[in-house]
Amino acid sequence: MITLIAAIGKNRELGKDNDLIWHLPNDLKRFKKVTSGHDVIMGRKTFESLGKPLPNRTNIIITRNTEYKVKDCIVANSLEAALNATTDSNPYILGGAEIYSQAINIANILDLTFVDATLEADVFFPEIDLNIWKETSRENFKADDKHKYDYSFVTFKRT
Numbered sequence: 001m002i003t004l005i006a007a008i009g010k011n012r013e014l015g016k017d018n019d020l021i022w023h024l025p026n027d028l029k030r031f032k033k034v035t036s037g038h039d040v041i042m043g044r045k046t047f048e049s050l051g052k053p054l055p056n057r058t059n060i061i062i063t064r065n066t067e068y069k070v071k072d073c074i075v076a077n078s079l080e081a082a083l084n085a086t087t088d089s090n091p092y093i094l095g096g097a098e099i100y101s102q103a104i105n106i107a108n109i110l111d112l113t114f115v116d117a118t119l120e121a122d123v124f125f126p127e128i129d130l131n132i133w134k135e136t137s138r139e140n141f142k143a144d145d146k147h148k149y150d151y152s153f154v155t156f157k158r159t
Contacts, residue, residue, distance in 0.1 A: 001089060001090040001108045001109065002083070002090075002091060002093065002103065002106060002107045002108050002109070003090060003091070003092050003093065003107065003108065003109040003110070003111050004092075004093045004100055004103055004104060004107045004109070004110050004111065004112075005031065005034065005035065005092050005093070005094060005111040005112070006094075006095060006100065006110075006111075006112055006113070006125055007020070007022070007024065007027050007112070007113035007115055007151075008112060008113070008114060008115065008124075008125045009021070009022075009115050009117050009118055009119055009121065010114075010115075010116065010117060010118045011118055011121075011124070012124045012125040012126070012127070012128075013118070013119055013120075013121035013123075013124060013125075014095065014096065014097055014100075014121060014123045014124055014125055015049075015096075015121060015122070015123050016119075016120055016121045016122050016123070017122065018045050018048070018049045019049060021119045021120070021121055022115055022117060022119065022148065022149060023148070024113065024115065024147050024149070024151055025146050025147070026141065026146075026147065026151075027113045027151065027153075030113075030153060034092070034111065035054070035057055035092045035094075036056045036057060037056060037057070038057055038058075038088050038090060038091060038092050039057065039058040039059075039060055039086040039087070039088035039091040039092070040054055040057045040058070040059055040060065040091070040092050040093075040094050041060045041062065041076075041079075041082045041083070041086065041091055041092070041093045041094065041099070041103075042059070042060070042061060042062065042093070042094040042095055042096070042099065043061070043062050043063070043095065043096045043098060043099045044061055044062065044063035044065070044068065045096055046094055046095045046096045046099070047059065047061045047070070047073070053070070053072050053073050058074065058086070058087075058088070059072070059073040059074070060073070060074045060075075060076055060082045060085055060086060060091075061073050061074070061075050061076070062076050062077070062078065062079060062081075062082050062099060063075060063076075063077065064077060079099060079102045079103060092111075093107070096123055097123035097124055097125070097126075100125055100126055101126045104126045107158065108157065108158050109155060109156065109157055109158070110128065110133060110154075110155070110156040111153075111155055112125075112153075112154050112155075112156070113151055113152070113153055113154075114151060114152045114154055115149050115150075115151050116143075116149050116150035116151060116152075117148075117149040128156065131159075132158060132159060133156040133157070133158060133159065134156060134157055134158075134159045135154060135155070135156050136155050136156065136157050137153075137154070137155045138152055138153070138154045138155075139152060139153045140152045141153075
């Protein structure tokens, strides 16, 4: 079981300049809850944007740089090598865009936060083919004093 987890805008925006383009505290809390105790797989740029390994998770970083090393993390040189390094029956793939593009073809679940916004971005989530993916759950939330945009937690399973 492989899960892609991401927050995306109306046009599948992920981020800009190696950073998130919105701040949704409830999404961050949910992300922590859902991924804690699991292996998380991410590209080097995504890892470096976090600044440190995510606690209570095995962090697996994908990079083409064979010399790249990070204390308390596993480094792999391809998505396949990262998946071979995991001992988790349900690892989470955290991005970035290039990793999502590779992984969407083998993932079983998409765990997405749809942000009701169109913002300037330089990286995007891959197209979601609804002939392949079936929405299985959705929770909708309205903007409030801590959340600038309406958003939804949506799960898709491969058909």
